[in-house]
Structure formats: C-alpha cells, structure tokens
Amino acid sequence: MARGVIELKNPPRIIASAAVGGKKEGEGPCGEQFDMLDPTGLFGKETWEQAEAEMQGRALSLAMHKAKKRQEDLDLLIAGDLMNQCTSSSFGALSFGVPYLGIYGACSTSAEGLLLGSLLYDAGRASLLGVVVSSHFCSAERQFRYPLDYGGQRPPTAQWTVTGAGAFLLGHEGSGPSITAVLPGRIVDGGITDANNMGAAMAPAAYDTLKRYFDGSGSAPQDYDRIVTGDLGAEGYAILKDLFAHDGVTLGESYTDCGILIYDAARQDVHAGGSGCGCSATVLSAVLLPRRYKRMLYVATGALMSPMSVKQGMSIPGIAHLVCIESEG
Amino acid sequence: MARGVIELKNPPRIIASAAVGGKKEGEGPCGEQFDMLDPTGLFGKETWEQAEAEMQGRALSLAMHKAKKRQEDLDLLIAGDLMNQCTSSSFGALSFGVPYLGIYGACSTSAEGLLLGSLLYDAGRASLLGVVVSSHFCSAERQFRYPLDYGGQRPPTAQWTVTGAGAFLLGHEGSGPSITAVLPGRIVDGGITDANNMGAAMAPAAYDTLKRYFDGSGSAPQDYDRIVTGDLGAEGYAILKDLFAHDGVTLGESYTDCGILIYDAARQDVHAGGSGCGCSATVLSAVLLPRRYKRMLYVATGALMSPMSVKQGMSIPGIAHLVCIESEG
Numbered sequence: 269m270a271r272g273v274i275e276l277k278n279p280p281r282i283i284a285s286a287a288v289g290g291k292k293e294g295e296g297p298c299g300e301q302f303d304m305l306d307p308t309g310l311f312g313k314e315t316w317e318q319a320e321a322e323m324q325g326r327a328l329s330l331a332m333h334k335a336k337k338r339q340e341d342l343d344l345l346i347a348g349d350l351m352n353q354c355t356s357s358s359f360g361a362l363s364f365g366v367p368y369l370g371i372y373g374a375c376s377t378s379a380e381g382l383l384l385g386s387l388l389y390d391a392g393r394a395s396l397l398g399v400v401v402s403s404h405f406c407s408a409e410r411q412f413r414y415p416l417d418y419g420g421q422r423p424p425t426a427q428w429t430v431t432g433a434g435a436f437l438l439g440h441e442g443s444g445p446s447i448t449a450v451l452p453g454r455i456v457d458g459g460i461t462d463a464n465n466m467g468a469a470m471a472p473a474a475y476d477t478l479k480r481y482f483d484g485s486g487s488a489p490q491d492y493d494r495i496v497t498g499d500l501g502a503e504g505y506a507i508l509k510d511l512f513a514h515d516g517v518t519l520g521e522s523y524t525d526c527g528i529l530i531y532d533a534a535r536q537d538v539h540a541g542g543s544g545c546g547c548s549a550t551v552l553s554a555v556l557l558p559r560r561y562k563r564m565l566y567v568a569t570g571a572l573m574s575p576m577s578v579k580q581g582m583s584i585p586g587i588a589h590l591v592c593i594e595s596e597g
Numbered sequence: 598m599a600r601g602v603i604e605l606k607n608p609p610r611i612i613a614s615a616a617v618g619g620k621k622e623g624e625g626p627c628g629e630q631f632d633m634l635d636p637t638g639l640f641g642k643e644t645w646e647q648a649e650a651e652m653q654g655r656a657l658s659l660a661m662h663k664a665k666k667r668q669e670d671l672d673l674l675i676a677g678d679l680m681n682q683c684t685s686s687s688f689g690a691l692s693f694g695v696p697y698l699g700i701y702g703a704c705s706t707s708a709e710g711l712l713l714g715s716l717l718y719d720a721g722r723a724s725l726l727g728v729v730v731s732s733h734f735c736s737a738e739r740q741f742r743y744p745l746d747y748g749g750q751r752p753p754t755a756q757w758t759v760t761g762a763g764a765f766l767l768g769h770e771g772s773g774p775s776i777t778a779v780l781p782g783r784i785v786d787g788g789i790t791d792a793n794n795m796g797a798a799m800a801p802a803a804y805d806t807l808k809r810y811f812d813g814s815g816s817a818p819q820d821y822d823r824i825v826t827g828d829l830g831a832e833g834y835a836i837l838k839d840l841f842a843h844d845g846v847t848l849g850e851s852y853t854d855c856g857i858l859i860y861d862a863a864r865q866d867v868h869a870g871g872s873g874c875g876c877s878a879t880v881l882s883a884v885l886l887p888r889r890y891k892r893m894l895y896v897a898t899g900a901l902m903s904p905m906s907v908k909q910g911m912s913i914p915g916i917a918h919l920v921c922i923e924s925e926g
Binding site: 271274315317318343344348350351352353354355357358359361362365366367368369370371372373374380384387388390391393411451452453454455457572573574575576577580582585587 | 600690
C-alpha cells in the first residue's frame with residue numbers, strides 16, 4: 269500500500285448494526301431511530317462506568333440479534349472508548365468470550381475499528397467480526413471536566429459528550445452496505461490548547477485525511493452522496509469547509525457532521541454539538557446506514573489529549589480515520 | 598480463521614528493534630543490553646508524561662537508525678501505553694507524520710501490536726511498519742497508585758512498573774527473526790480484585806491463550822526453545838505453571854517471564870517483579886530477540902482494569918496475546 273488509500277479486494281458488508289443511547293439522545297432529532305434508549309442512563313447498573321460497559325454489551329447483542337448470530341459465530345471483537353484504560357470496552361466485552369483487540373483513537377475509534385476490521389476481513393482473517401464503541405456523558409464529564417454536581421459553565425465552542433454505544437457486524441451475508449476503501453489517519457497538531465474547542469483541534473486532521481483521500485483516489489467531494497465527519501461540531505465543521513475553500517475545493521451540500529446531526533443545538537442547549545466515541549457511531553448506525561447512500565465517506569475524528577496533557581500545557585493533536593461505505597441501489 | 602491460531606503465509610521479519618530505559622532498568626541484569634538509558638528518567642523533558650512520550654520517539658528513532666530507514670519509509674505506526682487516553686503514544690508519534698493506529702491492551706500491548714502489525718504485513722497492507730509501546734514508573738505510579746512523594750508501602754505480590762519503551766520494525770529485509778503465527782487473546786476474569794496482585798489476575802488469561810495455542814497448533818511446550826510471558830511476575834509465573842500442571846502439562850525450563858528477568862528482585866527490592874507495557878517490550882528487544890531462539894512463544898499479558906474500576910469493586914479481567922517468533926540457525 270505504502271501510505272495511500274487502501275482499496276479492499278474482498279470488501280466486508282456491515283451485515284447489522286445497533287445504536288443505544290440515553291435521554292438527551294432520545295429527545296434529539298435522531299431519537300426515534302435508536303434501537304434502544306434508557307432515559308435514566310444507567311442501563312440497570314449502579315455506576316456510570318458500568319452503565320457505559322453495559323451499553324456496549326447491549327449494542328453488540330442487539331446487532332447480533334438482528335443478524336441472527338450467536339456469540340460462537342463471532343471470530344473477533346474490536347472495541348474502544350474514552351474511559352481511562354478503556355474499561356467500558358473490556359468490561360463490555362467480558363461476557364462474550366471472543367478474541368478481543370482493544371483500540372484507542374479517542375472519538376475516531378468507530379472509524380479506526382471499522383478500518384481495522386475491514387482489513388482483517390479482507391485478508392480472510394475473520395469471517396464475522398464485531399466493532400463496538402461507546403461514550404457516556406456522565407462518566408466522561410467527571411473524568412474529563414468537573415464533578416457532575418458542580419454545574420460548571422460551558423463556553424459556546426464546547427461540545428456535549430453523547431451517551432451512546434454503536435455496534436457493527438462485518439461479514440458477507442445479506443445486502444448491507446460494504447466498506448470498499450479505507451485510509452488510516454495521521455496525527456496532526458494544529459496548536460490548539462483549549463480543551464473546550466475540540467472541533468478546532470480535530471478539523472486539521474480531518475482535512476489531512478480527506479485531502480489525502482481525494483488526491484490518492486483521484487476523486488472529488490462531488491463524487492460522494494454523503495461526506496460525514498465524526499464530531500467536529502459547528503465550530504470544526506466551519507473550519508474544515510474553510511480549509512478546503514482555501515484550496516478552491518467546495519465541500520458542498522453533501523457534507524455534514526455527526527456532532528451537528530445528533531442534537532438540536534438550539535433547543536437542547538448543547539452549544540457546538542455532540543462529541544464522544546458514541547456520537548459518530550450511533551449516528552452512523554441509526555441515521556446514515558439506513559439511508560443507503562451510494563457512496564459515503566465516513567471520517568471519524570479524535571482529539572488525542574488527556575486532562576493531564578492539557579493541564580501540562582500541551583497542545584491537542586487530532587486524528588481522523590476514513591472508511592468509504594457503498595450501498596447498492 | 599475462525600477463532601484459531603493464525604499461521605502467516607507471508608511472515609514479517611523484525612528487521613530492527615530498540616529498548617530505552619531508566620535508572621533501575623540500567624542497574625538490573627538486562628541493563629547492559631538496553632540501547633539507551635537515562636538515569637534521570639526525564640529524557641530531557643519537564644514532566645514524567647512527556648518523558649514517556651519522548652522514550653517512545655527515541656526507541657522508534659533508534660530502531661529506524663539501526664535499519665537505516667527514514668520516516669518516509671514507514672507505512673504505518675501502531676502504538677500504545679498505560680497512560681489515560683494513551684497520550685504517551687500520541688505525543689510520541691506526533692513528529693513522525695506516519696499513518697497511526699492507537700491500541701490499548703494494558704501490559705499486553707506489545708504483543709497486540711506485533712500481532713496486528715504482522716497480520717497487516719502478511720496481507721500486503723504495509724511493507725514497513727513500526728510497533729512502539731512504553732511505560733514509566735513515575736507517570737504510572739501517580740496515575741495508578743499514590744503521589745510519588747507519599748512513599749506508600751507495597752505488598753509482596755506488587756510489581757514495579759518498568760520505565761522503558763520498546764520499538765519494533767516489521768519488514769522483509771535482512772535475517773532477523775520472523776513472526777510466523779499469532780493468536781489474539783480473549784478477556785478472562787479470574788475474579789481477582791486486588792490491584793496489588795496483577796500476576797494472579799493475568800495468569801488465567803495467559804493459560805487460556807497458551808492452551809488454545811497448543812491445542813490449535815498441535816504442539817506442546819517442549820516444541821519451543823523459549824516460552825515467555827509478559828509480566829506475570831513471580832506470583833503469576835507460579836500460578837501459570839500450576840494451572841498447566843493440573844492438566845498434566847509441564848511448563849519446563851524453557852518457560853520464563855519478562856517481569857522476572859528485568860530486575861534482580863531481591864537486590865532491587867521490586868517484590869514480585871517488573872510490569873508495564875515497557876517491561877515485556879524492552880526484554881523482548883534487549884534480551885530475547887538477540888538470542889535468536891529457533892522457536893519462541895511471546896505471550897504478553899494485560900490487566901484490563903483502571904483505578905476507578907478497582908475502587909468500584911470490579912474484578913480485574915486479564916488478556917494475553919501470543920506471537921510465535923522463529924529465527925534461523
């Protein structure tokens with residue numbers, strides 16, 4: 269490959285997927301399309317962290333139920349989340365007893381998982397594999413920002429961490445969308461140090477990946493029915509359009525962002541939009557895949573920071589992984 | 598594959614590797630075999646976290662220097678560490694500008710990276726790729742346990758987090774050892790809740806992976822010159838031997854553990870041995886690969902916990918990923 273666009277010879281289908289969410293996600297414009305919502309956000313558990321792990325398990329179980337698959341049919345599970353040491357994924361996967369690869373790409377994790385899963389499927393290394401990611405507003409808020417009870421003020425560029433898990437099964441059956449090409453992202457540092465402006469931190473990475481994809485594949489934005497970034501939010505969305513405009517390239521009507529789609533920003537008081545691994549994953553499962561776009565570029569974006577790195581004055585590097593998803597007719 | 602042992606058709610060679618460490622590692626029995634040691638542990642940086650990222654960068658640079666490779670020769674970088682949000686890896690990789698996949702497998706990360714890298718190389722998706730992992734006693738201690746100045750007492754089963762980074766380049770040149778087969782681990786929960794006894798938490802996962810490997814490949818412990826686990830330490834080492842003994846299988850003289858090898862436990866007061874992603878990675882690079890064992894099973898083990906999950910009373914699930922490394926003559 270060298271570093272370029274990877275076209276798959278044996279593209280996997282997304283044979284089933286599922287999206288699980290909480291109260292705010294249910295009240296948003298995509299709410300009715302989630303497979304399961306728990307307005308308490310606890311999913312029957314005692315802590316937010318265990319609730320997030322439970323969401324992963326439920327999303328995967330729902331996807332497997334849709335595809336009429338059992339645990340013993342799964343060759344491999346790839347999972348990730350935002351929690352310290354990725355415990356939502358390891359506890360979520362525990363009861364499945366399936367070979368497991370943990371990944372970390374911050375909010376780009378869904379695309380990193382789909383990319384890796386596609387490459388392993390394409391190479392004949394798995395005939396059915398699962399990709400699961402999650403985030404939870406309550407577990408993320410207290411880990412990354414303030415105790416929930418504190419009620420800290422949020423600046424306009426801040427985003428709202430989605431309570432949600434998305435699960436995807438890659439295999440060969442049925443007529444689901446196929447992942448036909450992938451491009452791993454590079455780490456790009458735009459020099460942003462404001463942890464309340466993740467959109468600005470991640471937009472340069474989305475630009476780097478999309479530009480390399482267009483150049484490498486000899487295509488242009490108008491060749492796609494849908495181009496969707498993960499969770500740049502309103503701020504990052506505008507920056508990405510600007511970056512391409514400087515090149516004389518228009519990201520037109522087909523371009524949107526999962527962080528904008530998941531909430532009604534004005535009505536739901538989420539400022540610049542949604543974020544978190546669960547944001548792009550649930551929107552992809554609940555909203556985008558069912559529309560069966562002929563050719564869609566799904567570019568999930570991640571901010572590779574920690575509260576410690578921000579406090580130490582480090583900038584916030586971003587990354588964006590891309591998968592091209594095609595549907596027939 | 599289904600879930601079994603994956604034999605590689607096009608095995609990559611480890612064309613070069615490097616190990617970087619701190620003071621205690623330099624004073625241990627493997628000290629002279631490290632490529633670089635900084636007794637201050639700071640590697641010219643102002644914080645332990647930045648020092649750890651710097652170690653990753655230096656280990657990768659050293660491995661590339663040995664192989665006479667430049668950044669533009671690298672197709673892909675796979676990296677991971679123990680820090681919250683894996684920042685040692687993202688900051689360590691930042692200056693390389695290479696497509697990047699972040700992984701999380703706790704102390705099993707080196708084997709997870711070698712496994713994934715081997716599969717992508719085998720599939721023709723990269724002709725040269727890097728795998729880098731790290732841990733740092735000072736960044737880990739304050740994140741997982743106590744402030745350094747506190748001087749908390751350590752029970753006899755506790756292990757000492759290695760300050761070290763290991764980097765491995767997978768490619769086709771030269772006569773370095775080849776990765777000929779891999780087996781991804783499953784998450785196994787032995788019910789251990791004591792964060793000062795990681796060896797006991799991880800041993801059942803090492804047993805699960807090794808047993809599946811022997812069964813799947815039709816081989817036995819005596820077919821290997823070396824079987825080495827990641828960082829079970831003295832406690833987990835004994836438990837793993839016991840688990841196999843119950844099956845009537847003897848893990849004989851060829852079995853050892855990187856957590857035991859890296860320090861002189863009695864002289865260096867490290868209790869049950871070394872741990873951390875950097876433990877098995879540096880021992881593999883500095884000690885094991887140069888010995889050119891004809892057939893070696895490298896089984897790095899990880900404890901998939903966080904301080905939060907332990908405080909919430911959750912047990913500590915383990916995982917163990919396996920790679921089979923073969924050398925000629």
